[in-house]
Amino acid sequence: MSNLLEGYPVITEIPVAWGEMDALNHVNNVVYFRYFETARLDYFADIGLMEEMQETQTGPVLSETSSRYRRPVTYPDKLLVGSRVSELAEDSFVMEYKIVSKQQGAVTTTGTAKVVMFNFKTQKRASLSESLLEKIVSMQPELGDVVATTD
Known part of the structure; x- marks a missing residue:
């Protein structure tokens, strides 16, 4: 499964919670944005962004976000969320996320x-x-x- 997340320097493991399921018996679409947020904060922790924000009062604001659902995820499962920066500019950056289901051994989102x-x-x-x-x-x-x- 590690080859599915090759090129993603930060991997976050997230267990699927029963309460994240919707009436169709799979993880509700809005929950994936929480998964992305958790992975993003792990990436930020690795680069010390939140600590720097405390000192400088300059920090990240989410401008836009999107998701593509490839396979449904159900409880119980554990997800591996890879995060990386794919575009870098002077005052912004784009992050990419890839979610892999341990149960399915496949990319879900x-x-x-x-x-x-x-x-x-x-x-x-x-x-x-x-x-x-x-x-x-x-x-x-x-x-x-x-x-x-960008200099």
């Missing part, structure tokens, strides 16, 4: 989210710090060329 950096003091968009850029590139070296073009 994919998604994206655009995250914009925002200065909560000035109420304006802000640039990603050099520190965050370096941490993202250290986890995903293939983004190094993209960062160089």
